[in-house]
Amino acid sequence: MTDTTLDMSLKGTMTKPKERSEFAHTIDGTVGKPFLDGKDTKFHCRGVNVFYNGTKQAIFDTSVDIGKNEVIAMIGPSGCGKSTFLRCLNRMNDTIDGCLVTGTINLDGEDIHAKAQDPVLLRARVGMVFQKPNPFPKSIYDNVAYGPRLHGLAANRAELDEIVESSLRKAGLFNEVKDRLQAPGTGLSGGQQQRLCIARTIAVSPEVILMDEPTSALDPIATATIEELIDELRQSFTICIVTHSMQQAARISQRTAYFHLGYLVEVNDTKTVFTNPQHQLTENYITGRFG
Amino acid sequence: MSTLGILLTLTVLAAFSYYIGRKRSLALATPVKRGGNNLHSLPSYYGYLVMIWVLIPALLVFALWSALEKPLLTSTMISHLPAEIQNKSPDEISLTTNRVLSLAADDAARTSAEPVMQAAAEDYRQMQQTSSMIKTLLVLALAIAGGFIGWRYIKPETRARNQVERVVQFIMITCASIAILTTVGIVFSVLFESIRFFGHVNIFDFLFGTHWSPQTALRADQAGSSGAFGAIPLFVGTLLISFIALLIAVPLGLMSAIYLSEYASTTMRAYAKPAMEILAGIPTVVYGFFAALTVAPFIRDLGSMVGLSVASESALAAGIVMGVMIIPFMSSLSDDVINAVPQSMRDGSYGLGATKSETIKQVLLPAALPGIVGAFLLAASRAIGETMIVVMAAGLMANLTVNPLDAVTTITVQIVTLLKGDQEFDSAKTLAAFALGLSLFIVTLILNVVALHIVRKYREQYD
Numbered sequence: 001m002t003d004t005t006l007d008m009s010l011k012g013t014m015t016k017p018k019e020r021s022e023f024a025h026t027i028d029g030t031v032g033k034p035f036l037d038g039k040d041t042k043f044h045c046r047g048v049n050v051f052y053n054g055t056k057q058a059i060f061d062t063s064v065d066i067g068k069n070e071v072i073a074m075i076g077p078s079g080c081g082k083s084t085f086l087r088c089l090n091r092m093n094d095t096i097d098g099c100l101v102t103g104t105i106n107l108d109g110e111d112i113h114a115k116a117q118d119p120v121l122l123r124a125r126v127g128m129v130f131q132k133p134n135p136f137p138k139s140i141y142d143n144v145a146y147g148p149r150l151h152g153l154a155a156n157r158a159e160l161d162e163i164v165e166s167s168l169r170k171a172g173l174f175n176e177v178k179d180r181l182q183a184p185g186t187g188l189s190g191g192q193q194q195r196l197c198i199a200r201t202i203a204v205s206p207e208v209i210l211m212d213e214p215t216s217a218l219d220p221i222a223t224a225t226i227e228e229l230i231d232e233l234r235q236s237f238t239i240c241i242v243t244h245s246m247q248q249a250a251r252i253s254q255r256t257a258y259f260h261l262g263y264l265v266e267v268n269d270t271k272t273v274f275t276n277p278q279h280q281l282t283e284n285y286i287t288g289r290f291g
Numbered sequence: 292m293s294t295l296g297i298l299l300t301l302t303v304l305a306a307f308s309y310y311i312g313r314k315r316s317l318a319l320a321t322p323v324k325r326g327g328n329n330l331h332s333l334p335s336y337y338g339y340l341v342m343i344w345v346l347i348p349a350l351l352v353f354a355l356w357s358a359l360e361k362p363l364l365t366s367t368m369i370s371h372l373p374a375e376i377q378n379k380s381p382d383e384i385s386l387t388t389n390r391v392l393s394l395a396a397d398d399a400a401r402t403s404a405e406p407v408m409q410a411a412a413e414d415y416r417q418m419q420q421t422s423s424m425i426k427t428l429l430v431l432a433l434a435i436a437g438g439f440i441g442w443r444y445i446k447p448e449t450r451a452r453n454q455v456e457r458v459v460q461f462i463m464i465t466c467a468s469i470a471i472l473t474t475v476g477i478v479f480s481v482l483f484e485s486i487r488f489f490g491h492v493n494i495f496d497f498l499f500g501t502h503w504s505p506q507t508a509l510r511a512d513q514a515g516s517s518g519a520f521g522a523i524p525l526f527v528g529t530l531l532i533s534f535i536a537l538l539i540a541v542p543l544g545l546m547s548a549i550y551l552s553e554y555a556s557t558t559m560r561a562y563a564k565p566a567m568e569i570l571a572g573i574p575t576v577v578y579g580f581f582a583a584l585t586v587a588p589f590i591r592d593l594g595s596m597v598g599l600s601v602a603s604e605s606a607l608a609a610g611i612v613m614g615v616m617i618i619p620f621m622s623s624l625s626d627d628v629i630n631a632v633p634q635s636m637r638d639g640s641y642g643l644g645a646t647k648s649e650t651i652k653q654v655l656l657p658a659a660l661p662g663i664v665g666a667f668l669l670a671a672s673r674a675i676g677e678t679m680i681v682v683m684a685a686g687l688m689a690n691l692t693v694n695p696l697d698a699v700t701t702i703t704v705q706i707v708t709l710l711k712g713d714q715e716f717d718s719a720k721t722l723a724a725f726a727l728g729l730s731l732f733i734v735t736l737i738l739n740v741v742a743l744h745i746v747r748k749y750r751e752q753y754d
Binding site (some may be wrong): 129 | 632637640641642644649653654658
């Protein structure tokens, strides 16, 4: 009873109300447009499964393409595997004991699980920003210079200064911290810390930036700043962002992927996902009627 | 009544008072069916409140009386003694007093003593019995009166919980003060004895003298009547052995901590860590004979093979074994602080393409450094204060040398040698032990304070 009334009220906001029967109801393959048919593909994932401790499967047979210079948002309820999938893309799951990833993930046509592939170099190409700001207990300058120093990106101090400054500028933080680059990074506010972490990631010039709920620990103003930043960063990087906020996904992403209990249920242009979902589960989730 | 009897009676009274206090609060409360419970606190708090009224005054009086009983009775007994005894010197009066007290406790000896003494002992016994009776009556009367007052005091609006909590808080403060006062007492006794020592020996001769030979003569005409109390050889020996020990313990401990926290699998860690901590549980005397009987001869033989003359009791042997002993301090504490570095730091570093060793060197160790320094200082103060290994393996020769192959001696070893066997408490030789103890105490105190300060600073970093 309540189901139908709720349906009516929420569907009023949609462009094209659908009948229940028009939705896909079962999960057998991903609906929508998960593949880009080879044009400008950055990540090419086919049949990805993730197991924890050999028994618990966290991701089931996930296949999706991620395009160059796009922002793809991954949404879904807690525990649906979106963060786990994100961590597959730069092999961060390797650092977790008992975690096994199967299937194919290609980055620019190279298999990231190939023997010749060094996960350390991969992570320099695919940077990551975490849910909670995690600046190192070092100065702001050293935080940003950390990656370039590791990878020997700067030949001398002047070049390093330049990398640090441009990274901080791209992260929209330079003007706020230019007078105190030697102050500890942990002394910044939460939003500034997260932008510092983004600057740190940018400093190694990755091709892809993975963001795992980067604004969930931040207030709305800091969130807005980071969202603007993500939109600017799209010019130079591919960005995969996991978020719990559907508004955020709608604001910043070009494509949206909906995960449910380890299955990739639906991938499509963000606009389509939010206005005309193909799957009943997606529609339930985006209308806040999950369950 | 005997002490035990009084205490047992008090226990029974306390249990009973708890019961009646609780009962009375319930009886006074408005029943639930007529508007509900109007008690300020839970009924058990009223029980505890009455119990406090019964116990605290009674126990205080009991303790005070027991403490003051003996001195008061003795002085009364002395004032009852005949005038010719009272006019004697204080030393003789104290002798007489001791004799009377022992006679009072021993019926068989009393019959054979001289009449004056017998009378005094009898007098003392009588007073003791009266005092004991008054004490029993007073304590029990106080307990019962306290119980009655407490019982009358209970009203539904009595803030029993707050009062009970205040009393409990006071009891806890008392417990804490006992530990603190004991420490203060020890420090002051060492301090005063040291000051007496510095009355015999100039403080600068002690602190900066290079010759240690603490023999003093019992009689003025004996040979070697003045000892030499220059503590520099002891300080140098202590530092030398501690340095060798830390040289062994710090790299080994730190490396194993890094292995355990970053590289070892969970299963490995579950077995390896307790196994390492067993090292800390081995009694130091066992390490001592291991050092003296196994390591020292081995080093001497090794030295003679390459043509070095090594003393059979060498600083090196003691230092190596002591180093092994303090490895667990270093590894266990360092392991804890490295583990305490948040996982997000590791993730952040790996996410930037750092390898495991880069992450450890650039992020984990700097982040854990204050804690590691804290572990180092605790290990150092342990090394400086260690006695048994050095007594057994490093010898007693107060050589002023930094050659680890020579025999040296340490502050702690000298304290042991100065205080073992018979000693007179006013000779410089005995008092020197207190001065050494004081300097040792100051050094380890400074190390501990610095260590605690650093560890505390470290804790604030991730808050």
